[in-house]
């Protein structure tokens with residue numbers, strides 16, 4: 372095994388991760404409060420997972436890994452109107468792709484509907500829940516504010532019998548949507564609005580992807596979530612900060628129900644990433660309104676999009692490790708993700724040559740019809756990656772940007788009369804420039820020095836530049852898609868702007884007629900490679916063997932940092 376990889380894996384596993392949630396779990400185990408840790412990742416199947424979810428997945432599955440416990444995959448499917456099987460399938464694919472396994476422990480909140488209903492009746496019988504006939508607007512109006520207490524509902528003191536009867540008829544489908552709800556009877560004057568008789572059930576005549584037409588009422592998130600945790604034996608129910616104020620309700624429900632276990636809820640800061648959006652509502656809008664090509668558009672922060680862009684799951688896990696888990700909200704620069712991607716790919720990606728903006732170079736003293744196979748290193752960071760033969764011939768493609776007719780002093784690449792090294796091949800000197808009628812350079816003429824094959828000049832003369840190339844008669848033409856941030860602003864929509872106004876109109880640049888070395892069209896491997904001197908690129912499923920399409924995963928350097936430095 373290669374040493375770089377071993378070292379990397381050792382850091383990831385060996386370095387004990389420390390954060391406040393791990394401290395809590397460690398103490399709970401040490402002091403015997405829990406026998407073994409059980410966590411869950413609880414997506415609602417109403418959209419695709421994004422990099423924010425990856426933070427939660429890495430945390431929940433990571434806790435189970437670190438402490439020898441388990442992590443359940445729970446679909447929080449309590450709102451049938453927005454949920455679809457497509458999302459369930461995509462979520463499973465994405466969690467597996469990230470490298471985690473829930474084993475047998477896949478659950479659905481909807482599997483608990485019968486139990487949740489029975490527990491709701493239990494609350495009614497204990498005088499702790501009632502059917503409210505107020506409309507949604509009335510309930511909202513009577514809930515009070517942060518400074519004023521709420522008003523008791525006129526239906527709050529219904530008898531147990533009447534409540535049971537109405538609740539069962541709600542279930543039986545006798546009443547229209549929105550006509551009644553079941554509420555917990557807690558305290559309309561509570562300082563915590565979540566405790567002002569929260570809604571536990573609402574009437575919704577809508578078929579559910581899993582329970583079909585069986586139910587006309589559905590439990591709310593607050594009611595279903597904690598009870599599902601308890602049923603699954605979750606010990607640490609880790610969620611994002613916006614649920615902090617829901618924790619007293621979480622605990623109240625568990626305490627007042629004959630729940631089989633007492634999970635505890637802990638909150639951490641959600642991931643906010645610059646130059647993108649991580650709200651499902653906004654992501655759905657980008658997809659359905661056609662601002663992107665689909666859920667797996669490589670510009671999206673969805674796991675499907677990041678995968679299609681060529682980002683390896685290891686880099687996402689490393690990114691999650693680096694940003695850590697804390698209790699205060701902050702904004703993470705997307706450049707941090709890019710850096711993790713670049714570091715991983717630098718160690719693992721195979722090197723290839725590709726010319727994105729081709730310019731013909733004809734080597735006049737190279738024999739016509741001759742082809743040499745030159746050795747090219749697959750990965751200088753990984754000796755085990757070996758070498759590959761690259762065909763060389765009289766006519767090559769080089770990068771248009773590697774030539775300047777009138778180069779400034781610090782330009783070390785090709786210009787009239789200048790000599791450069793062709794990577795893995797020979798020194799060449801530009802002898803002539805061919806232009807079209809419009810005066811545009813269309814071809815370069817050159818001579819090569821046969822004595823420099825694959826190395827230095829025997830006479831000791833040096834060249835300052837090395838450029839990449841592709842043999843013209845062997846080149847595979849391809850389309851290459853270059854991506855930039857989806858949004859021009861760090862926080863789209865900040866300062867009261869419409870977030871859609873911050874979409875970057877140049878987030879996608881399509882280059883056609885790019886020229887690839889033949890190895891890139893072989894063995895249709897999905898792995899991300901480095902195009903030497905250009906960045907990391909991954910084959911896109913839109914491509915075919917004779918017309919490949921590549922996505923730029925990330926550039927070699929942080930071009931944004933460079934711009935910032937220049938500006939400053």
Ligand code: ATP
Pocket residue numbers: 412413414415416417422423424426427609610611640641642643649650651
């Ligand atoms: P919704 O508004 O539909 O609830 P959501 O982003 O909360 O959107 P869920 O499917 O409920 O989506 O999320 C599943 C889990 O992922 C939850 O525990 C949630 O807290 C967590 N999660 C969601 N977004 C982030 C984020 N940006 N950073 C960290 N965790 C997140």
Ligand code: MG
Pocket residue numbers: 415
């Ligand atoms: Mg949520």
